[in-house]
Amino acid sequence: MTGDRILCIGAAHPDRKARALGPVVPGSSNPVRLTTAWGGVARNVAETLARLGAGAGLVSRVGDDAEADRLLAALAGLGIDTGLVARVSGAATASYTAFLDPAGELVIGLADMAIYDGMDAAFFAPLRPRLAGHAAWFVDANLPAVGLAALLADRPAGTLVAANAVSVAKAPRLAAVLPRLDLLFCNLAEAAALAGRGPGHDVEALARDLLARGAGAVVVTRGAGGALCADAGGLQPLAAPPAIPRDVTGAGDALVGATLLARLGGLRLADAVGRGLAAAALTVASEQSVRPDLPAALAAAAPDPRAA
Numbered sequence: 599m600t601g602d603r604i605l606c607i608g609a610a611h612p613d614r615k616a617r618a619l620g621p622v623v624p625g626s627s628n629p630v631r632l633t634t635a636w637g638g639v640a641r642n643v644a645e646t647l648a649r650l651g652a653g654a655g656l657v658s659r660v661g662d663d664a665e666a667d668r669l670l671a672a673l674a675g676l677g678i679d680t681g682l683v684a685r686v687s688g689a690a691t692a693s694y695t696a697f698l699d700p701a702g703e704l705v706i707g708l709a710d711m712a713i714y715d716g717m718d719a720a721f722f723a724p725l726r727p728r729l730a731g732h733a734a735w736f737v738d739a740n741l742p743a744v745g746l747a748a749l750l751a752d753r754p755a756g757t758l759v760a761a762n763a764v765s766v767a768k769a770p771r772l773a774a775v776l777p778r779l780d781l782l783f784c785n786l787a788e789a790a791a792l793a794g795r796g797p798g799h800d801v802e803a804l805a806r807d808l809l810a811r812g813a814g815a816v817v818v819t820r821g822a823g824g825a826l827c828a829d830a831g832g833l834q835p836l837a838a839p840p841a842i843p844r845d846v847t848g849a850g851d852a853l854v855g856a857t858l859l860a861r862l863g864g865l866r867l868a869d870a871v872g873r874g875l876a877a878a879a880l881t882v883a884s885e886q887s888v889r890p891d892l893p894a895a896l897a898a899a900a901p902d903p904r905a906a
Contacts, residue, residue, distance in 0.1 A: 603653035603679070604858065605729065606644040607749065608738030609714060609764075610658040610673070610683065611692035612665055613637025613887060615847060622699050630697070636672055637694055637887050639738035639762055642848050645888045646855030646877070648676045650896075655679035655732070657725070659713050661691040682725060689713050702844050702882070707765075714740045719748035726752075733862055734758040736854065739768040746771055750778040760858055762850070763788035770794075777812030781861065783854050784808075785819045801826050802833055815867055817857065817874075819850060827871045834868045841879035848887030853878040856896065 616630040636645075640658060647654040656678055660666035662685050669691065673680050695708040722729075722745065729735075729749075735757055737749065746761075753759055763769035763784035769792040776782070776792075789804040790797060793811070801818050805828035808816045815829035824838040857874030861867070873896070880895045881888070889895065 603655055603732050604644075604647055604734045604736060604862070605655045605657060605682075605732045606640040606647070606736045607657040607741070608640030608717075608736075609638030609692065609711065609740040610636075610641035610644075610656060610660065610669060611638045611694060611711070612669070613847065614693065614695040615698060616695065617698045617702070618700050618705070620700065622697075622705055628697075633885075635887055636669060637848070638692070639740065639764055639851055639854075640736065641669075641673070642851035642888055643736050643738075643762075643855045643858075644673070644678050645676055646852050646892065647859060648678050649888065649890065649892050650855065650859055651893065652859050653677075653679075655682060657682040657717075657729070659684045659686055659689075659716055659721070661685070661689040661713065662687050663691055665691045665693075682728060684721070686713060686716065696847055698847070702846055702885075704846060709765075711740055715742050717741045717745040719744060721745065722748050730754040730757075732757055734760060734858060736858060737761045739764040739771045741771070743771040743774065746775050750775045753778055758858075758862065760854070762854055763792055766791045773811070776808065779812075780814040781858070782808060782813045782816045783819070783850070783857075784816070785821075785850070789816075789818050802828075805833055817853075817867075817871055819853065819878075821846075825853075825871055825875060827867050829867050831867075836868060836871055836875060838875050839879040841883045843882040844885050846882050849878040849882045852881040852888065852892065 615633050619629045644654040644656050692711040692713050697705045758780050760781040761779050766787050769788040793807045805816045818826045824836045826835050853874035856877035857870045860870035860873040
């Protein structure tokens with residue numbers, strides 16, 4: 599039933615990861631091990647939700663190429679509804695390439711995502727009747743600002759709306775729709791960009807600023823430093839569970855999916871983010887963007903949202 603389902607709206611594409619086999623040398627050829635997996639923020643969150651037992655649907659745009667065929671088949675195999683994924687004739691499916699250092703930390707990400715610019719008002723207009731009736735929407739900032747505005751202009755009553763800022767470059771796209779968001783996820787740099795501030799600002803001040811600009815609740819992630827969650831009830835820092843990172847790709851998406859599901863289950867914000875931090879820690883300890891055994895690993899992890 600759609601009323602029990604979470605609709606994930608945004609990017610779905612292949613991720614290519616080039617992991618350096620030695621110290622990264624700028625301006626020179628670097629030996630790497632190259633792997634390919636499915637990615638995209640909305641797609642990763644949808645897979646996380648599906649693996650955690652939630653009903654998930656995806657709204658996105660893909661090309662008419664073989665990669666889109668494989669992507670849609672993989673989503674269907676996970677039980678994710680792809681009925682609202684549009685195929686664009688003559689276009690190539692988007693892609694993301696991550697260059698990682700030997701420890702799995704991101705050095706630079708290369709995003710070829712022009713196809714998502716077509717997720718605008720004209721894209722969403724005919725879909726409107728099929729977007730209603732879901733428990734929640736999760737939206738990523740790969741959508742253009744005009745698409746975000748059109749999508750959220752008339753949000754369905756009773757639907758929780760969450761969004762992820764995605765990157766420093768894309769975070770400002772959410773500025774105009776902050777009052778329409780029940781829950782915002784961003785890292786510290788994205789929070790500063792969204793608030794129109796430079797680097798070096800205090801995380802608590804940024805969270806308060808985003809609440810003042812209309813967001814219902816804010817989760818600012820700080821990598822190994824945990825996260826700060828903020829809503830009308832106040833601010834609470836949370837520590838990240840210990841983890842030996844192997845690949846940071848997808849950690850934020852795991853946090854979003856687990857947090858969102860916990861919120862829909864009735865947990866208060868801090869407890870829900872504690873679940874999300876546990877899922878993120880388990881994800882960075884694997885080499886996959888979405889850890890296949892996440893449900894069992896999360897159950898065994900006994901997440902503890904201790905104050906940072």
